[in-house]
Amino acid sequence: MTRLPETTISRLTIYRRYIKSILKKGKPLVTSEKLGRKMHFKPSQIRRDLSYIGQFGRRGKGYYVRKLCRGLDKTLGLDREWQVALVGAGNLGRSLSAYPGFRRHGFEVSVIFDNSPAKIGKTWLGVEVLDIKQMPKVIKERKIKIAIIAVPYSSAQQVADILIRSGVKAILNFAPYKVAVPEGLKLKNIDLSTELQSLSCFLTK
Amino acid sequence: MTRLPETTISRLTIYRRYIKSILKKGKPLVTSEKLGRKMHFKPSQIRRDLSYIGQFGRRGKGYYVRKLCRGLDKTLGLDREWQVALVGAGNLGRSLSAYPGFRRHGFEVSVIFDNSPAKIGKTWLGVEVLDIKQMPKVIKERKIKIAIIAVPYSSAQQVADILIRSGVKAILNFAPYKVAVPEGLKLKNIDLSTELQSLSCFLTK
DNA sequence: TAGATTGTTAATCGATTAACAATC
């Protein structure tokens, strides 16, 4: 099978959210035309995206909602709970750990790391804040595979290196630094300043 | 001039950050080869991106750091201060308003709107929290052009509609909802759950 | 069967990369 384009994966998560909502309503079938109308995507794009991950429909009828739902869960790995380590207990880090959308989708920030003595040993909304020095040990023990980096620019790469050595396989990086990771790991960057700057670029035209 | 691809704009903000740092060091020239090496981009991509917005170099020599810096500031609209309105004083909203990276790049969250009586009238880190009902008036008076939406899924479109009617031209949307905006406005979406889900998709392969 | 809609192929579009002519 050919690999899923990143853009397709993003859309799959959106399809999944909407399809969950119609699953509740009990309709057994839904067409790509209706999905497109509701979510503002082209039906042909939806069919193309879904065809990457399986066959969930019947020609002339539509997609089986239940089957499609299961397929999306499976592909996206959302039929299970994921433990997430968060590095950086600053403003951004703390609020990310409190973000309800994560838990709702099966991601549990189960440990926070920081290097500030003022923060180490405290808990934040029930989650312990540990010394960054304990990171390799704790991450290995708990077999954590996903981490969020919310530390300043200057320590992002260093933190990433430790995470990688500890066995983390996927990183969501909020530091505005292009972290280097080896083959076989997944890195996603969210750079809040860049997003705002692209708005200001637009306004400047 | 042809329009700038969104991907190019994102990279320009990164180039700008690095070029600011070498401006401080005083070197008058820098080559695309060196920029590429430092920022992990292909030199040809950097030259292509920069050529969209002007000519900043001398063949055989490199780019003039100072000139390039000014060009990037100008294109990105970062030679000025931008006032930003934030809608939603929940966990995410409050921490976004506190995010130091915004101010550092010339974005000032100068007003927060919410609909919760418990929050209205308070201040958060020196910024007033106003009733969402006052949004049209305040945004028009202050001529605010950029807004951040950090409200729940269910009210995102409604909030966006009010913002647009009030004269906002560019929106950064954190609600996991595909907000519809008219032509001529700019919308950027940041969906934190989607990002984590794409990591989990990767781990599932 | 006729109408509908998937699943897939082919055409289009846009962005990245390589190549190189211009020129310092």
Next chain:
DNA sequence: TAGATTGTTAATCGATTAACAATC
């Protein structure tokens, strides 16, 4: 001049969209 590097053109790559054959 010879060597270096920009700025630009052309080739490549990948994603989106339209078209349609398969089939319910």
